[in-house]
Amino acid sequence: MSALHIATEELTTASAMAKPLNRMISSRDVIALEDRYGTHNYHPLPVVLKRGQGSRVWDVEGKEYLDFLSAYSAVNQGHSHPKIVGALTEQASSLSLCSRAFHHDLLGQYARHMTQLMGYDRLLPMNTGVEAAESAVKLARRWAYDVKGVAENQAVMVFAEGNFWGRSIGAISSSTDPTARRGFGPFVPGYEVIPYNNLQALDISLSQPNVAGFMLEPIQGEAGVVMPDPGYLTRVRALCTRHGVLMIADEIQTGMGRTGRMLACDHENVRPDLIVLGKALGGGVYPVSAVLGDDEVMLTLKPGEHGSTFGGNPVACRVALEAVAVLQDEGLIENAALRGEQLRSGLHELKSEFPILMNVRGKGLLNAIVVGSEQGGKTQNLAWNLCIRMMKQGVLAKPTQGHIIRLAPPLCITSAEVDKALTCMRKALVALH
Ligand SMILES: Cc1ncc(COP(=O)(O)O)c(C=O)c1O
Structure with a gap:
């Protein structure tokens, strides 16, 4: 049954409609529901999150991701601290x-x-x-x-x-x-x-x-x-x-x-x-x-x-x-400085390997990669496509300004999680080629 059908067939009373559905509905259905009834003032990545803890989030199907956006830096302390x-x-x-x-x-x-x-x-x-x-x-x-x-x-x-x-x-x-x-x-x-x-x-x-x-x-x-x-x-x-x-x-x-x-x-x-x-x-x-x-x-x-x-x-x-x-x-500010160094040094390594990474910059855990085509031009789709590939590998990030991907995980991210994210990014970059 599609999400639009759920809305009309299951939710018959006003109080039922005000409660979230108990049974799981798929990412596809949730996106369809939002698309139909919400205002289209955002263009989210096609992922539907249901739970978060620390640096990690899980989608409605149970797949785990590292959150490299942190709700635009609102989740510095980690999810559901x-x-x-x-x-x-x-x-x-x-x-x-x-x-x-x-x-x-x-x-x-x-x-x-x-x-x-x-x-x-x-x-x-x-x-x-x-x-x-x-x-x-x-x-x-x-x-x-x-x-x-x-x-x-x-x-x-x-x-x-x-x-x-x-x-x-x-x-x-x-x-x-x-x-x-x-x-x-x-x-x-x-x-x-x-x-x-x-x-x-x-x-x-x-x-x-x-x-x-x-x-x-x-x-x-x-x-x-x-x-x-x-x-x-x-x-x-x-x-x-x-x-x-x-x-x-x-x-x-x-x-x-x-x-x-x-x-x-x-x-x-x-x-x-x-x-x-x-x-x-x-x-x-x-x-x-x-x-x-x-x-x-x-x-x-x-x-x-x-x-x-x-x-x-x-x-x-x-x-x-x-x-x-x-x-x-919890020493999160100091951790931001340390993990930021670790992340940027890993990103610089990726940059030397993948020419589409034109620039790496940032301070602490506010970082970005600038993505460009092999011909040197900026292309919006390239950054979006890389984010989709990263999502598939288990890292969530989103382009800003079309050709720039901000990498800003919660400040509680561990060294092992930064390494894991870099490995996922490498796989995503390979998949993009
Ligand atoms: C630097 C800066 N100032 C202000 C805002 C606006 O904050 P809010 O979305 O909570 O209104 C943002 C949001 O991204 C921001 O990055």
């Missing part, structure tokens, strides 16, 4: 949500812990990455008017080409990806986009008197793990300071240990004015995001001027505290 799941379920059965209309017993503790850990005065809690990044833009604009003295509605926000901070109108207004923008205008005014990793362009842009902030990813994740030159972040910091502009680091993908340090900015000992966290702050089980900054910026917001029904809820606070504790207690 027992301590994080424990915190989630315990808190959910005690007090899950009360909104910010009332206080609850965890927000203050969570904010204190995070600010002390990261070295900032205050935390603003949100849920998803895009909300936190947009909150940072709002904070920068408000700071520009209240503190820097920019005339009302004249504040400029500067972004780097290739940036990705989500899909809201605010986020796509700074995007340089035509797919993200086409058909969604008009866009937010007061944005300026300059080339990434270009200090001269930044200097010129920031010297305008009405610039509020420069928001950037220390390594551009969605753009294809694009790494700036060493020293770039240090010089960005210096330019922002010189021009009286807020440096805002979007560490939603690079933060929480992903690159082998708690924050990617830590590699250059750079302290941005605002940092934006998300993804793995929720330990792979819950959407949790935050902006961290100092009084001068954070206290410009007054009651009623910004907020979120779910932001800073008890479950979010409890989960985030546990998510951070797991990263630290």
